[in-house]
Amino acid sequence: MNAVEARLDRLRGSAAPRAHNARTISALASNPGCARRAVMDAAGVDKQRVAAHVGHPAPFGQSQFAITRGNAFEAQVKAGGCAQLLRLLRERLRLPIPEVSYANLDDVAGDTSNKVRHARTRALLARAAASGQDAGTLFDHPLLRLRAGGRAVYLEPDLIAFQLRGRFHVVEIKSFAVIDGQADGGKVAAAVIQSAVYVLALRDLLAELGTGPEAVSDEVVLVCPKDFSNEPTAALLDVRKQLTVLRRQLARLDRIEDLLAQIPQAVTFDLEPDAAGVPRRDRRALELAIGAVPARYTPECLETCEMCRFCREEAAGSTAALGRATRDDLGGIDDIGTVLELARGSVPPADHQAEAAAAIRAAARMRGEILGATG
């Protein structure tokens, strides 16, 4: 493992490592095939700075308005000893009336350091797991820890884990609306995978305390505003599939040496900052270094990865840049130019392209008929 650590340190260069968080872990799970992201995250590279240095700064970070809105909604749901949340849990999960115990883990007597908060979370959850029914119901902002890529990652969930008839449930509060029982699929998927990270971390913590994984429910509670109001509504979501994906991804992060073996030894993402911290690395050299690690760009990356603009430029002209569905439909054809040539019939398809080529021709013919001309 030491050789791997040294290799990762060399990849990162002189900068301090950046820790994983729930967002980076869930991003990995959403694009498991991307070696570039896996390697850069494992090495703790500051992707934002690297991307900016090669001229493709990420359009990234949550909008301040969205953060404020999210915090306000969360505060509203949790106000008055989680009054609104208690109502939802009583109605949806038949939480018994006496279960109202509340513990705020935002800080421990004013101390907000991760170590102290994690220790306190652990102590309270241990007590709850050991004595069952009457030892705590709502845990506001617990601080969990998960091992990812050989490092301990603190996860500061904006959620409450609570105990319901002897099982812990992860509660995730999000401020996107559920309208007529429907919510934005992408946002729900992101919330689900993020909750799955918390479920995993909570199970890890309980496992250290000698409690089995069945103590944490596979179902998470998602709380969102209902329709066009501020009224919260809750839904139970199954995260078993995401848990499987995450576990595989984390195991893969731990076997990062397999990925490293495919990368030339000389590659590094060091920005060579001067004394004032201004990057001095030759831009072209850095581009080549990034290019040496294969990426797997999909349009979804634009929402989750700091390297997205660089990868998109790199992937321009390839069918993958058009999204997963298009790439799968055009299986075996990597290049948009080839697709167009096949559509025009100017080159004969190779054997492995025959099926896709027939579909492309049919599409081109239909387009021609509709537009009254041949594209």
Added chain:
Amino acid sequence: MAQLAEELERRMEELRAEIRRAVIAGDRARASELRRRLRATDREWEEALARLAAPQAPGGPGPGAGPGPGADAGEPAGRRGGALLTVRERVHQALTLLGAPAAPRLIVAVYEAFYAGELPAARLTSLRRDEERSFRSAPHARPYYLCAALSADLLAPARGLLAVSTWPMERRVIGPLSPRVDYLTAAIGVAERLLATGQPPAAARRLLWRFAVNIPGAASGPAGLDPGQVAAAARAELAVHADADAAHRAAAARRALDQLDSAGQLFGGGGLRLLRGGAAR
């Protein structure tokens, strides 16, 4: 003019001491007369202050530019609307109605629903710190202080809650069940105030409705909102939690009275020292 303000400050200090003596002696008529005079003096002081601040306003904070930000009476007299009370008095009124430690947001909602005038939420952020400073410089000089609620386990200030120093310690400590108990207590306080008010303002009914939807059996719809029913439903749930909560709080209150000095009892103390002591065992 600075002398005038200082003189008024001395006068208010004296009045407060006299009020305290009158309250202790049980002379309520005299106490309320003194309070009226204190409020009048306070108004004069505000005006003196406004006159002091006016010429300095363009030049930024000059020497002695009035009280620090958020001091409880630093508001120009003109912006007060109908209310003649200071921020701390308004907060005290709202907390007394609720009867339990509460978050600033709820305090503002209650004040604006039941009393004329407004209570700017921004003014509440530094209130606790100002009260603590005042208490430490002249302990017990005021008849009451707006203080912290203490977490039952660590006896540290509970985040974002205000309480009144004259409440018994049991009411000012927050055990695991206390957030819910205090919520129900506040709902009962609001409901009873509505019952006592002949023509309740619409804002007050909305406030009660917000409580009622989160209490089982309190209301079927906004039209059929009945304060008596809300209070009864809140009492019914309160009965479930009351004994366990009271036991927690009594034990914590005993510890607080044993372990903390008088400032600590109001504004919190102990904290990590106690936690470490607890973890070591």
